[in-house]
Amino acid sequence: MFFSEFTCNRCQAEVRYSIRSWSYRLADDIECTLHASRVWCNDCNTLRSAEYFPTMDYLKAKIERLRGGQLPEWEVEYLSQRGMSKKDLDEFAADLLKEATVYLGLIEARQSPPRCLECASTNFVRIPERPDVVDDYFEHPGCGGTFHQTQQGRGRQSEYPTYDAEGNRLNDY
């Protein structure tokens, strides 16, 4: 788990945001990764993560690559250096293909818009990610001040929240 903390320069509010591993749990206990990005949730009235849906074109292109048994070159290199055999790599690619196909089906069948992962609200504003910026910041909605990053670090993830296909949380964390 990776976390960031921010303090508003006007009202001194402090907010904390953490990136976890989230997943969907579907019928027959099939799980697949839930993609999320940071948002300001108007119902939680704080910084949260919300589902993020890649485009169908992106997902289809990814499946096409994996169907040809292709892993990204950097990934093959990385995994080979860590002792993964050709057979392991093929199995890994097959697993990725299975997951990408499940995920595509989920996005295709999806009825509701992306939801806040905390309260399931769809009423939020995305806060652009700035992975390369040292002093991350964003506007405090409704306040007029600006949140500036005060701390960031890594923590241990103790819970692995799961969601149904419509983005509603299945377990507590």
Ligand SMILES: [Zn+2]
């Ligand atoms: Zn403020």
Ligand SMILES: [Zn+2]
């Ligand atoms: Zn919320």
